Amino acid sequence: MKRSKVAALLATTEIDREVLVKGWVRTKRGNKFVSFIALNDGSTINNIQLVADAEKFSEDSLREVTTGACIAASGILVASQGKGQTVEIQVNNIEVLGAADPEKYPLQKKGHSLEFLREIAHLRPRTNTFGAVLRMRHAMAFAVHKYFNDHGFYYVHTPIITGSDAEGAGQMFQVTTLDPANPPKTETGEVDYTEDFFGKQTNLTVSGQLEGEVAAMALGQIYTFGPTFRAENSNTTRHLAEFWMIEPEMAFADLTDNMDSAEEFLKFLVMYALNNCKDDLQFLNDMYDKELLNRLNFVVQNSFQRLEYTEAIEILKSAKQKFEFPVEWGTDLQSEHERYLVEKHFKKPVILINYPKHIKAFYMKQNEDGKTVRAMDVLFPGIGEIIGGSQREENYEKLAQRIQEMGIHEEELWWYLELRKFGTAPHAGYGLGFERLMLFVTGMGNIRDVIPFPRFPKSAEF
Amino acid sequence: MKRSKVAALLATTEIDREVLVKGWVRTKRGNKFVSFIALNDGSTINNIQLVADAEKFSEDSLREVTTGACIAASGILVASQGKGQTVEIQVNNIEVLGAADPEKYPLQKKGHSLEFLREIAHLRPRTNTFGAVLRMRHAMAFAVHKYFNDHGFYYVHTPIITGSDAEGAGQMFQVTTLDPANPPKTETGEVDYTEDFFGKQTNLTVSGQLEGEVAAMALGQIYTFGPTFRAENSNTTRHLAEFWMIEPEMAFADLTDNMDSAEEFLKFLVMYALNNCKDDLQFLNDMYDKELLNRLNFVVQNSFQRLEYTEAIEILKSAKQKFEFPVEWGTDLQSEHERYLVEKHFKKPVILINYPKHIKAFYMKQNEDGKTVRAMDVLFPGIGEIIGGSQREENYEKLAQRIQEMGIHEEELWWYLELRKFGTAPHAGYGLGFERLMLFVTGMGNIRDVIPFPRFPKSAEF
Numbered sequence: 067m068k069r070s071k072v073a074a075l076l077a078t079t080e081i082d083r084e085v086l087v088k089g090w091v092r093t094k095r096g097n098k099f100v101s102f103i104a105l106n107d108g109s110t111i112n113n114i115q116l117v118a119d120a121e122k123f124s125e126d127s128l129r130e131v132t133t134g135a136c137i138a139a140s141g142i143l144v145a146s147q148g149k150g151q152t153v154e155i156q157v158n159n160i161e162v163l164g165a166a167d168p169e170k171y172p173l174q175k176k177g178h179s180l181e182f183l184r185e186i187a188h189l190r191p192r193t194n195t196f197g198a199v200l201r202m203r204h205a206m207a208f209a210v211h212k213y214f215n216d217h218g219f220y221y222v223h224t225p226i227i228t229g230s231d232a233e234g235a236g237q238m239f240q241v242t243t244l245d246p247a248n249p250p251k252t253e254t255g256e257v258d259y260t261e262d263f264f265g266k267q268t269n270l271t272v273s274g275q276l277e278g279e280v281a282a283m284a285l286g287q288i289y290t291f292g293p294t295f296r297a298e299n300s301n302t303t304r305h306l307a308e309f310w311m312i313e314p315e316m317a318f319a320d321l322t323d324n325m326d327s328a329e330e331f332l333k334f335l336v337m338y339a340l341n342n343c344k345d346d347l348q349f350l351n352d353m354y355d356k357e358l359l360n361r362l363n364f365v366v367q368n369s370f371q372r373l374e375y376t377e378a379i380e381i382l383k384s385a386k387q388k389f390e391f392p393v394e395w396g397t398d399l400q401s402e403h404e405r406y407l408v409e410k411h412f413k414k415p416v417i418l419i420n421y422p423k424h425i426k427a428f429y430m431k432q433n434e435d436g437k438t439v440r441a442m443d444v445l446f447p448g449i450g451e452i453i454g455g456s457q458r459e460e461n462y463e464k465l466a467q468r469i470q471e472m473g474i475h476e477e478e479l480w481w482y483l484e485l486r487k488f489g490t491a492p493h494a495g496y497g498l499g500f501e502r503l504m505l506f507v508t509g510m511g512n513i514r515d516v517i518p519f520p521r522f523p524k525s526a527e528f
Numbered sequence: 529m530k531r532s533k534v535a536a537l538l539a540t541t542e543i544d545r546e547v548l549v550k551g552w553v554r555t556k557r558g559n560k561f562v563s564f565i566a567l568n569d570g571s572t573i574n575n576i577q578l579v580a581d582a583e584k585f586s587e588d589s590l591r592e593v594t595t596g597a598c599i600a601a602s603g604i605l606v607a608s609q610g611k612g613q614t615v616e617i618q619v620n621n622i623e624v625l626g627a628a629d630p631e632k633y634p635l636q637k638k639g640h641s642l643e644f645l646r647e648i649a650h651l652r653p654r655t656n657t658f659g660a661v662l663r664m665r666h667a668m669a670f671a672v673h674k675y676f677n678d679h680g681f682y683y684v685h686t687p688i689i690t691g692s693d694a695e696g697a698g699q700m701f702q703v704t705t706l707d708p709a710n711p712p713k714t715e716t717g718e719v720d721y722t723e724d725f726f727g728k729q730t731n732l733t734v735s736g737q738l739e740g741e742v743a744a745m746a747l748g749q750i751y752t753f754g755p756t757f758r759a760e761n762s763n764t765t766r767h768l769a770e771f772w773m774i775e776p777e778m779a780f781a782d783l784t785d786n787m788d789s790a791e792e793f794l795k796f797l798v799m800y801a802l803n804n805c806k807d808d809l810q811f812l813n814d815m816y817d818k819e820l821l822n823r824l825n826f827v828v829q830n831s832f833q834r835l836e837y838t839e840a841i842e843i844l845k846s847a848k849q850k851f852e853f854p855v856e857w858g859t860d861l862q863s864e865h866e867r868y869l870v871e872k873h874f875k876k877p878v879i880l881i882n883y884p885k886h887i888k889a890f891y892m893k894q895n896e897d898g899k900t901v902r903a904m905d906v907l908f909p910g911i912g913e914i915i916g917g918s919q920r921e922e923n924y925e926k927l928a929q930r931i932q933e934m935g936i937h938e939e940e941l942w943w944y945l946e947l948r949k950f951g952t953a954p955h956a957g958y959g960l961g962f963e964r965l966m967l968f969v970t971g972m973g974n975i976r977d978v979i980p981f982p983r984f985p986k987s988a989e990f
Contacts, residue, residue, distance in 0.1 A: 108747035136951035164952030188943035191746035204682040220666035225981040229988040264988035284653035285570035481650035489598035490626030519687040526691040526726035
């Protein structure tokens, strides 16, 4: 008999038939007449109840059916008498595929702290919380691909290993095949990178944007979705050394098009979660964050407030609230400022635009005022910045000048500059940190809990 | 006016209306009465023809409309008089967004060698060939996600940076923030990796399989799709230092299920290409490989031949063909052997199973004969091995023994072993090299031409 998935059985109306299920035992309880086994197979957060009559199953025959054990069970799918489920299985046969010694299996019935679960990342997907998070991570990743495919964007794999350190988004990890204990040296005593694998010093990428622009300037609309890296020694709930980024890039788009795209995209993703992850969302809402569903609905239902950076500074200056960091035109906004704008002042997501050029990246298009660039940050409740983007500088001379002003190695960016020399066009794009999105849609508080195997300072386990 | 994509205009029946297009000039030709401009915007391999009457456009006004220039053009979409297209645009207005100096722009009309185009990877997406390849790469990536989503598999991001060197699939790149010119040393003079970013030596992953198994043993069916790395100094048309792998893993699956899944998955992908990439495939078929479409149809229409390794050895031994490498039970098959089986003997794709255990990885399930493991390789015409996989050893003792026999650091794999200690289950999976698939569906001959920015020894440009 073919195995049925629990999700399919819980949704079916075809009862009174024989079925086979396989999965992991969450709980077993009962009395001398009957045992009730809650089985989960990962296809849904909900368990299916197996009813094992004592007439058929002696206590001894169920000895190894304990929390964490993997079993195959067949029987008749029937309407359930109990509350909380519509169907259950009157089992006729149980096979233990893999036991889980109750003395040693770390995931017993009692609740576990998220910190403890991080130490057993190989088992935590078997908990309700991480099952829900991982199913939602899949749903969100699929929604990303579906959105862009439906809108005529092409997925581009930008390189992970880069010979450039000009991306300027943060500290980088070095990639090498040299032996650090004894690297080859040049005559002047420096490490001789011409003998390294790529013939020069290489790093892990901090962004696929620049290469994404290459593709956009040929294919029109593209997006990247891949891992990016920061070698920053930050032990916060918002930073990882390895995380996934989504970076769309659009030829023939200006800052307004960019805002329109970012808002539509985010609303699509949140709507997709609401429509496709109902059970997992309800669990996370009930267990972790009672405002989660409200917040998701709120984002879908409201237009994002679009606002000049300069106006935001005025609002913050006249705010009655005391801020820890001072507000002055020309300074970057802190999290407290972003959250004030979103959560207190406008009470909806905010898109801030036209930031001072000296606090933004070299590739952003300069405005005619000589002071600001066509940057945009999308600010979300509870999260702060969820998307950062800009219209790009498409003018060769202005871009080359900015590269020089900022002391960036121009010779590394010859190809990026050439995009402006041959058939340049206005274009714009943005970056969405996938784990930031996951924090928002799951309501989880720590970014280490929305990625299967988190990488952070002093930790690269599993 | 909103820009229309060329793909949409070429497919429309609504003519005699004003349209705006933006894109890159492929060619301009004409006479003293009229100019014909072939415009491409990346949405399709086909250009749209712009017809510019000399009455409206002086020669001088079209001076910058040269190959490679980016323009915006508006006019009336009309039925075309010329052959090879159904519609064209009688243009009223042309704006040059970005010129491309004909003296300097490297992509003039004449054909270019693939070797030359590799040196200008920032411009090659603007050629017909790489436009086709990149659109197909998108289509194949989307098809991968669609297939697994539709079949209830969850996408899992396995880590890129790994503290393990036990995956055993090849030489690894080291990831570090230590200064190789002057790394911290221990008292005994060795590099002190406790001071490295992760507190130990770390590498770039060669496979997400082991972590994928973690997820499968909780969620049931999962897949990975991410970059993997090999630091091997191989300059071939089949190897890259950085490439993308797809690795599904299924709980409760045996070797037969694995074969069924791999065959269905590959057929789905090839069928998706045939249905969704018609124009790009026709171009590649005409330009590079006249057998391409035949080969794709052939794969979709034929059952894959399933065959024991031992039987394959017998067939090869009795073959009339002379092989360069000798055939003996216990040796790995060479490309010439694989191609003989696929292209000469069976004349269809072949799935070879039950290989000698000493030529396969430690995690493969041992057969009862004591000599073979439940491995499978899917062999394709022109490509050789396109998929490798196996049923996994789910028995704790057998796996631990095999790890010991093969001299692998068991302490690095404690978590992998624990999957067999707590609720183990039969499971199986396989790996598809995405660029191998791309070689097959595009008919391209060199793996460096099916990824946007190839990484190989001495080359990490762009």
